[in-house]
Amino acid sequence: MKLNRRHFISASAGITAAMSAPVVFGASRPKVVVIGGGAGGATAARYIAKDSKGAIDVTLVEPTRSYYTCFFSNLYLGGFRDFDSIGHTYGKLANDYEINVVHDWAVDVDSNNRNVSLAGGGSLSYDKLILSPGIDFVDGSVPGWDLSSQNKMPHSYKAGSQTQLLSAQIDNMKSGGTYCMVAPPNPFRCPPGPYERVSMVAHKLKKSNPSAKILILDPKPKFSKQGLFEEGWNKHYSGMIERIGPDMGGKSVEVKPDSMEVVIDGSSEKVDVCNVIPAMKAGKIAEIAGVTDGNWAPVIPHSMQSRKNDHIHVLGDASSQGDMPKSGFSANSQAKVCAMAVRAALTDSKLFPAKFSNTCWSLVDTNDGIKVGASYEATDEKIAKVSGFVSKTGEDAALRKATYEESLGWYSGITSDMFG
Amino acid sequence: MRLFTVLFALMLVASIFLNVGLHNVSATEIVGGEKIFKKCKTCHQIGAGAKNRVGPHLNEIGGRVVGSVENFKYSNSLLELKEQAIRWEKPMLDKYLKEPRKFIQGTNMNFSGITDELERKKIIEFIWQVSESTQGSSVQENSLPEEILSIAGDRDYGEYLSSECATCHQASGKDEGIPSITNWPVKSFIIALHAYKNGNRKHPIMEMITKRLSNEEIASLAIFFNSINN
Ligand SMILES: Cc1cc2nc3c(=O)[nH]c(=O)nc-3n(C[C@H](O)[C@H](O)[C@H](O)COP(=O)(O)OP(=O)(O)OC[C@H]3O[C@@H](n4cnc5c(N)ncnc54)[C@H](O)[C@@H]3O)c2cc1C
Numbered sequence: 001m002k003l004n005r006r007h008f009i010s011a012s013a014g015i016t017a018a019m020s021a022p023v024v025f026g027a028s029r030p031k032v033v034v035i036g037g038g039a040g041g042a043t044a045a046r047y048i049a050k051d052s053k054g055a056i057d058v059t060l061v062e063p064t065r066s067y068y069t070c071f072f073s074n075l076y077l078g079g080f081r082d083f084d085s086i087g088h089t090y091g092k093l094a095n096d097y098e099i100n101v102v103h104d105w106a107v108d109v110d111s112n113n114r115n116v117s118l119a120g121g122g123s124l125s126y127d128k129l130i131l132s133p134g135i136d137f138v139d140g141s142v143p144g145w146d147l148s149s150q151n152k153m154p155h156s157y158k159a160g161s162q163t164q165l166l167s168a169q170i171d172n173m174k175s176g177g178t179y180c181m182v183a184p185p186n187p188f189r190c191p192p193g194p195y196e197r198v199s200m201v202a203h204k205l206k207k208s209n210p211s212a213k214i215l216i217l218d219p220k221p222k223f224s225k226q227g228l229f230e231e232g233w234n235k236h237y238s239g240m241i242e243r244i245g246p247d248m249g250g251k252s253v254e255v256k257p258d259s260m261e262v263v264i265d266g267s268s269e270k271v272d273v274c275n276v277i278p279a280m281k282a283g284k285i286a287e288i289a290g291v292t293d294g295n296w297a298p299v300i301p302h303s304m305q306s307r308k309n310d311h312i313h314v315l316g317d318a319s320s321q322g323d324m325p326k327s328g329f330s331a332n333s334q335a336k337v338c339a340m341a342v343r344a345a346l347t348d349s350k351l352f353p354a355k356f357s358n359t360c361w362s363l364v365d366t367n368d369g370i371k372v373g374a375s376y377e378a379t380d381e382k383i384a385k386v387s388g389f390v391s392k393t394g395e396d397a398a399l400r401k402a403t404y405e406e407s408l409g410w411y412s413g414i415t416s417d418m419f420g
Numbered sequence: 421m422r423l424f425t426v427l428f429a430l431m432l433v434a435s436i437f438l439n440v441g442l443h444n445v446s447a448t449e450i451v452g453g454e455k456i457f458k459k460c461k462t463c464h465q466i467g468a469g470a471k472n473r474v475g476p477h478l479n480e481i482g483g484r485v486v487g488s489v490e491n492f493k494y495s496n497s498l499l500e501l502k503e504q505a506i507r508w509e510k511p512m513l514d515k516y517l518k519e520p521r522k523f524i525q526g527t528n529m530n531f532s533g534i535t536d537e538l539e540r541k542k543i544i545e546f547i548w549q550v551s552e553s554t555q556g557s558s559v560q561e562n563s564l565p566e567e568i569l570s571i572a573g574d575r576d577y578g579e580y581l582s583s584e585c586a587t588c589h590q591a592s593g594k595d596e597g598i599p600s601i602t603n604w605p606v607k608s609f610i611i612a613l614h615a616y617k618n619g620n621r622k623h624p625i626m627e628m629i630t631k632r633l634s635n636e637e638i639a640s641l642a643i644f645f646n647s648i649n650n
Contacts, residue, residue, distance in 0.1 A: 047583065329587060336583040352580045355632075359588075359625055375628050386632055389624035395447075406588075409597025413588045 029057040030346040033116055033126040033401055035106045035285055037062030039069075040132030040316030040331035042418040047339035049097040055347050059100040059124055061116070065089060068106070068159035070190065071328045072411055073313060075363060077156075077167050078200030086159065092420035108291035111309050127178055128342050131291070132315040132331065133283025134158070135189050138295065141279035142255055149257040153274040156197075158188065169273045170201060176211040177272035180262055182253055183218040184277045187296075189317045189326040191224035192372070194277060196362035199229065202237040215271065216243040217264060219251040224325075225362060225372055231393045232364035282318035296320035301378035302354050303341035304334050313338050322382025323374075329358045332414055339377075354378040361407035368402030453546025456539050462599040463531070466550050474608050476531060481551045483507050491563070491607065495524035510548070514540050530603055564614055569607050571639040580646030581637055584629070591648060602648045609642040 005027065010028040034045045037060050042184070045060040052058075066087045068353075073080040078224040094101045105119040107130065116124045141147065144154060156166040170179060179201055183194045198214055205212040233241050244250040249265030255276060257276075261268050281287075281295035291297045297314040299321050306312040315338055316331030324330040337354040344351040359373030374388030457466070463474035468475035476489035486506050487498035490496040494502070498509070506512075517540050520529045534540050582591075585601065601609070615621035617630035617638075630638070 040461075051579075332587055333584065340580055341584075350576060350580075352577060355581070355584055357584055357587075357629065371625075372623060373628065375632060377632075387628055389628055405597045407597070409595070410588050412594070412596040413586065413590050413598060416590055416592065417586045 004259055009343075025243075027290065029055060030127045031057045031059070031125060032128045032130065032342060032346070033124050034058065034060045034130040035051075035116065036132040036134060036283065036316075037064075037067055037093075037101070038132060038134055038243075038316065039071075039328035039414070039418060040335045042067070042090075042093065042320055043129065043134075043332045044132065044313075044315060044337035044339050044342075045092055045099050045132050045338055046097055046420060047344060049099050051339065051349070052343050052347060054098070056343065058097075059102060059126075060090070060093065061102045061104060061106050061124070062090065063103060063105045063119075064160070065103055068163065069328065069415065070157070070159045070193070071414075073159040073163045074197045074200045076163060076201045077170070077197060078363065080111055080200075080363065083164060088419045090419070096420050104244075106285050107288075109204050109285065109312075111290060111312065114311060121349065122159055126311070127346060128185075128311055128313065129289070129319060129336060130313045130315060130342070131283075131286050131297070132335070133281040133285045133290060133318055135282065135317045135326075136284050138279040138281050141185070142253065142276050144255040144257065144263075145182075145276045145278060149255075149276075153255060153258070153276045155277050156282075156361075157184075157277050158273060166273070166275060167414070168189065170204060171208070173212060173272045175208060177209070178212075178213045178215055178270075179205070179273045180215040180217065180271040180275065180280075181275070182255065182262070182276045183216055183220065183223075183250075185219045185279050186276070187326060188280045190328075190360070190396040191325050192229075192360055192362045194228045195223055195225070196364075197275075199232060199237075199362070199364045203231070205236060206240070212240070212294065214241045215262075215269075216228070216241070216249045216261065217253045218243055219253075221246055224360075225370055227393055228370045228391055229362075229364065232368060232370075236365040236368070246336070247290040252390065280317075282314075284313060286318045300331065301380075301383045305341070313342065322376075322379075323385040324356060324376055324383050327358055327360050328414065329410075330361060332417060333357055347419060356383055359410070361403065361410065363404060363407070367404050369400055369402075369407055371403055371407070390401040431485045436445075446630050452539075453542035453544075456534075457546055459534070460543070462528075462595060466547060472608075473612065474604050478547055479551055481508050481513075482548045483509070493607070494527055495528040496613050497524050498528075510544050512549075512625075513544055517543065528605070564611060568614070568635050569610055571635055573636065573639030573641070573643040575640065575643050575647060576636070578640035578642070581633075581641050585641070585645075588625075593648070601645050604646060606639075606642045609645060610638055613638045613641070 032048055034041045038291055041060065048056055069086045072081055072086050076083055076086055077233055090101045091098045106116050107119050108117040114126050124221060128382060149325050154162050154166045156162040162405060173179065181194060181198060186316040202214055244264060252265050254263040255274060258282045260274060281291055282297050286292050286297045291308045291312055291314055297319050299305060299314050299319045300307060301321060304313045304315055306314050315334045317326040333356045337356065340352055343349045359371055359372045361369055363369055370391040372390040375386045376383045377386050464478050465471055465473055465479040470479050471493045472489065476492040484507060485502055486508060487494040487502035517534050518602045519533045520527055520531050588598045589601045593600045613630050616623060616626040619627065
């Protein structure tokens with residue numbers, strides 16, 4: 001077996017590694033800067049720091065001190081999780097993995113000089129830059145809505161205060177009122193996400209406000225796990241949920257945040273809560289860094305390296321890579337391939353073939369869990385699906401319960417894989 | 421060494437007679453037992469078609485000679501008890517489940533034990549009941565050819581491959597809804613992955629994951645997960 005430089009480096013990074021660094025790596029350790037401490041970024045930072053055992057200097061830039069996961073934020077809306085249980089901090093990444101965690105916004109990337117500017121005035125130089133900034137919304141995709149309306153009509157598609165706001169609005173809805181969701185067009189983060197949210201809102205309303213209605217305005221003719229969701233809605237929430245697809249006007253929707261109206265194909269309707277999930281694009285910093293092509297940032301599947309810049313990698317929702325859905329699981333999976341490739345480029349650790357996988361669980365009602373998943377490989381053209389599976393309609397209650405319990409195991413697994 | 425085990429076995433038998441004994445438990449307590457058995461399920465199967473996993477199947481455990489399931493690789497500690505024809509009875513199992521590695525030193529059962537006495541009672545009643553209803557129904561693990569079991573894996577490659585698993589199976593070995601896969605005997609691990617790969621064990625995720633793993637990749641994962649210490 002080939003000897004590997006990293007075997008010579010002390011496992012307890014810090015001082016030992018810093019002392020041995022000049023001998024092994026020349027003047028200074030290679031620098032990796034990661035922008036975004038979410039599913040993609042936190043995982044990439046942790047794996048590079050963990051596996052390079054101090055040989056690479058890793059900085060993670062993330063404005064928030066507590067990252068609230070979008071995954072399971074719907075379960076919070078349904079009353080299955082408390083808010084604190086979906087919040088995570090960066091203490092372990094900083095202390096146990098010696099990652100420099102910088103709580104700030106990256107505002108500019110000078111890719112010629114390989115330098116990132118921060119909102120607080122600082123700057124960071126890099127050998128490799130990893131961008132995992134998640135999503136931003138496409139201006140004007142829902143006429144009448146922009147970011148200044150997000151307190152009246154929340155998107156709750158970045159978790160945190162938006163999620164709490166939506167939850168409070170649902171709690172305060174008048175008896176028999178209407179919760180309306182303006183669903184996003186493809187591609188968007190978490191394909192089953194809006195429909196799991198509808199299930200969780202229905203679960204809550206069934207108990208607290210049983211005569212309330214749910215209205216989905218959907219620009220897409222079909223959606224992820226549709227048969228499974230509709231089976232569950234008929235079973236658990238019969239008569240409560242109405243979905244208007246593109247053929248009936250779901251594609252030409254305008255909103256009026258001040259009067260809490262939605263205009264569907266010209267006819268106006270009053271609603272009580274309006275959850276607008278606009279069209280999405282890569283987080284703005286990807287565009288600023290010059291790695292986007294249209295709304296998303298194209299990448300080379302074998303390494304998640306940008307097709308536009310050799311020293312930048314893009315992970316997760318912001319990337320356009322092929323067949324993988326935009327999910328936390330996918331971002332986490334891509335981060336490990338990226339971490340392996342970045343280490344191989346900066347040290348002489350081995351380069352292995354890229355393997356990706358994804359599974360997305362959704363909760364329809366208490367102990368009624370469903371899932372969809374697939375494995376993927378890197379081809380020169382795209383990340384391509386190898387094989388997959390999906391839950392079936394008519395499964396027995398025990399299997400659905402086991403599926404839900406698995407999702408709890410996964411949540412603990414992925415969050416410890418991200419944050420240590 | 422031998423003397424020690426004989427002494428130990430005597431102490432073990434003595435301790436059984438000193439035990440106050442378990443009272444008869446009600447049906448609801450048995451129902452509770454099935455739930456608690458989840459703690460064992462990571463490693464043991466019971467009931468019709470039960471196979472050896474990390475641990476031996478537990479069918480007909482009531483009165484079964486310790487360490488006697490064929491084709492299961494027991495620790496020497498259990499094999500020495502087998503030689504003395506010691507059988508599993510409720511009070512002895514109660515002690516084993518309370519503190520496995522204290523009660524039978526050198527056992528491979530990598531399980532921290534159940535401190536709650538009632539929980540132990542429930543679980544034992546459950547096992548006993550299922551055990552009686554499954555006389556003769558256990559089957560042997562589909563055995564793999566020795567050349568697959570003895571492939572030498574590459575630990576570094578295993579470490580990289582393991583990153584795919586860590587999204588669900590925690591590197592710390594914690595089980596919060598998805599079984600722990602750290603510190604397994606290498607061969608049991610290989611057998612478990614091939615069971616999914618061959619479709620002998622059904623689970624959509626694990627079948628998908630293993631379908632594209634080569635025999636060498638499975639061997640590499642087995643050594644890596646065996647080597648994590650937690
Ligand atoms: C309701 C809902 C339910 C979901 N459920 C699931 C699920 O069950 N399973 C699943 O796998 N996925 C789920 N997802 C999808 C998942 O949350 C995303 O796909 C995942 O978070 C993407 O990871 P990311 O790293 O690309 O972005 P994110 O996790 O969003 O992380 C981006 C981070 O970058 C930071 N950032 C952005 N710009 C900058 C900047 N300029 N400077 C510094 N930092 C910046 C942000 O603060 C943020 O923390 C769900 C999403 C939603 C909305």
